[in-house]
Amino acid sequence: MNSATDSHSAAAPDGVADSVIRQASRIIVKVGSSLVTNEGRGLDHAAIARWAAQISTLRTLGKEVVLVSSGAIAEGMLRLGFTARPTDIHELQACAAVGQMGLAQIYETSFRSHGVKTAQVLLTHADLADRERYLNARSTLTTLLRLHVVPIINENDTVVTDEIKFGDNDTLGALVANLIEADALVILTDQKGLYSADPRKDPSARLIARAQAGDDALEAMAGGAGSSIGRGGMLTKVLAARRAARSGAHTVIAWGREDNALVRLAHGEAIGTALTAPTARLTARRQWMVDHLHTAGELVLDAGAVQKLAREGKSLLPIGVSAVRGEFRRGALVGCVDADGREIARGLVNYTSAEVKRIMRHPSSEIEGILGYVEAPELVHRDNLVLL
Numbered sequence: 001m002n003s004a005t006d007s008h009s010a011a012a013p014d015g016v017a018d019s020v021i022r023q024a025s026r027i028i029v030k031v032g033s034s035l036v037t038n039e040g041r042g043l044d045h046a047a048i049a050r051w052a053a054q055i056s057t058l059r060t061l062g063k064e065v066v067l068v069s070s071g072a073i074a075e076g077m078l079r080l081g082f083t084a085r086p087t088d089i090h091e092l093q094a095c096a097a098v099g100q101m102g103l104a105q106i107y108e109t110s111f112r113s114h115g116v117k118t119a120q121v122l123l124t125h126a127d128l129a130d131r132e133r134y135l136n137a138r139s140t141l142t143t144l145l146r147l148h149v150v151p152i153i154n155e156n157d158t159v160v161t162d163e164i165k166f167g168d169n170d171t172l173g174a175l176v177a178n179l180i181e182a183d184a185l186v187i188l189t190d191q192k193g194l195y196s197a198d199p200r201k202d203p204s205a206r207l208i209a210r211a212q213a214g215d216d217a218l219e220a221m222a223g224g225a226g227s228s229i230g231r232g233g234m235l236t237k238v239l240a241a242r243r244a245a246r247s248g249a250h251t252v253i254a255w256g257r258e259d260n261a262l263v264r265l266a267h268g269e270a271i272g273t274a275l276t277a278p279t280a281r282l283t284a285r286r287q288w289m290v291d292h293l294h295t296a297g298e299l300v301l302d303a304g305a306v307q308k309l310a311r312e313g314k315s316l317l318p319i320g321v322s323a324v325r326g327e328f329r330r331g332a333l334v335g336c337v338d339a340d341g342r343e344i345a346r347g348l349v350n351y352t353s354a355e356v357k358r359i360m361r362h363p364s365s366e367i368e369g370i371l372g373y374v375e376a377p378e379l380v381h382r383d384n385l386v387l388l
C-alpha cells in the first residue's frame with residue numbers, strides 16, 4: 001500500500017470493486033448506530049431522509065434493497081433520559097423497545113414521501129438457528145421484496161440476552177445477506193471505509209480501497225472496539241464481509257454521510273472499501289449450518305480425521321473422534337474441532353452425545369456390537385458436513 005487509496009496486497013482485480021454494487025440486483029444496506037443517532041444526539045432526521053431518498057432511487061434502478069438499521073438503544077436512551085448506556089439488561093431492553101418506535105416512525109415517514117412502503121422485521125439469533133423459522137423469515141423477506149416493500153430490520157433486542165445476541169448489526173446484516181442470497185452488503189458507518197489502522201488513534205492510517213473478503217490481514221487492521229455508540233467497531237464489519245462472502249455477496253464499507261453514496265455506488269463509482277467475495281456460493285443448507293453462531297456440541301477429531309475431512313472431503317467416522325463436548329440429540333448441528341480446539345467443520349450428527357461417547361475411537365463395524373443397532377456407519381455424513 002503506497003498511497004491513501006491503494007489497494008491491499010490481496011486485492012480483487014481492478015474493475016471488480018467498481019462493479020460490485022452496479023451489478024448487484026439484491027442489496028443489504030446496513031446503517032450503524034453512531035450514524036443514525038448522530039453520535040448519540042438523537043435520530044438524525046436529515047441523514048435518514050437522505051438514505052431513504054437514495055434507496056428509493058436504487059429501486060427505480062431495478063435493485064431490491066433491504067435496510068438493516070441500528071439505533072434503537074441509543075435513541076431509547078435519549079428518550080428515557082439515560083446519559084450513559086445502562087448496564088442492566090432489562091433497562092437496555094426497555095431502551096430498545098422505546099427507541100425502535102422512533103426508528104420505525106421516521107423510516108416510514110421518510111420512505112413514504114417517495115411513495116415507498118416499508119415493513120419492520122425484528123429478528124433474533126434463534127429465528128435464524130431454527131430451520132423452519134429461518135425458511136419462514138426468508139419467505140417473508142422475499143415476499144416483501146416482490147411486493148416492492150423495503151424491509152427494515154433490527155435485532156429484536158427486547159427478547160434476547162447478551163449470550164444469545166448478534167450484538168452488532170454488522171453480523172445481522174451478513175446473516176440477512178446469506179438468508180436471502182443478496183449480491184452485496186453495503187455497511188454505512190462513521191468512517192470513509194476500512195483503514196490500515198483505527199483512524200481515531202492513528203492519523204497516518206490509510207484507506208483500503210479494495211481487498212478480498214476473508215483476508216486475515218484485514219482483521220489485524222480492524223482490531224478493537226468502535227465508537228462509544230456503536231457496538232462492533234471495524235472488526236465486526238470485516239468479519240461480516242467474510243461471512244457474507246460465503247454466500248457470494250460482496251461487501252462495501254462506506255461513509256454514511258458521503259454525498260449520494262448509494263446511488264454513486266450503483267452507477268459504478270468506487271467509494272469506500274470494497275471487500276470482494278472470492279468464494280463460490282455454498283448450497284442453502286450448508287449456508288444455514290455455517291450461519292449458526294452456536295453449535296449444540298463439539299466432536300474433537302484426531303489428526304487422521306482432520307486430514308480425511310479437510311483434505312479428502314470424506315465423512316466423519318467414529319474412529320476419528322477422541323472426545324465429545326456438550327449434550328446433543330441425533331440430527332443436532334455440531335462443530336468438528338482439531339486438537340487445538342479450532343473448528344474445522346460442522347455438520348449434522350447421526351448419534352446422540354451419549355452414543356458418540358460409547359462408539360468413538362471404534363471402527364464403524366463395531367457400532368452394532370456396542371449399541372445394539374446401527375443408525376449409520378458415519379457420525380457425520382459428508383453430505384451433511386461443511387468445511388470452515
Ligand SMILES: Nc1ncnc2c1ncn2[C@@H]1O[C@H](COP(=O)(O)OP(=O)(O)O)[C@@H](O)[C@H]1O
Binds near residue numbers: 199
Ligand atoms: N481499521 C479501521 N478503519 C476504520 N475504522 C476503524 C478501524 N479500526 C477501528 N475502527 C473504528 O470503528 C469505528 C466504527 O465502528 P462502530 O462505531 O461500531 O460503527 P457503527 O455504529 O457504524 O457500526 C470507527 O469510528 C473507528 O474508530
Ligand SMILES: N[C@@H](CCC(=O)OP(=O)(O)O)C(=O)O
Binds near residue numbers: 072073074096154
Ligand atoms: N440492535 C441495536 C444495534 C446494535 C449496534 O449498535 O450495532 P452497530 O450499529 O453494528 O454497532 C440497536 O438498535 O440499538
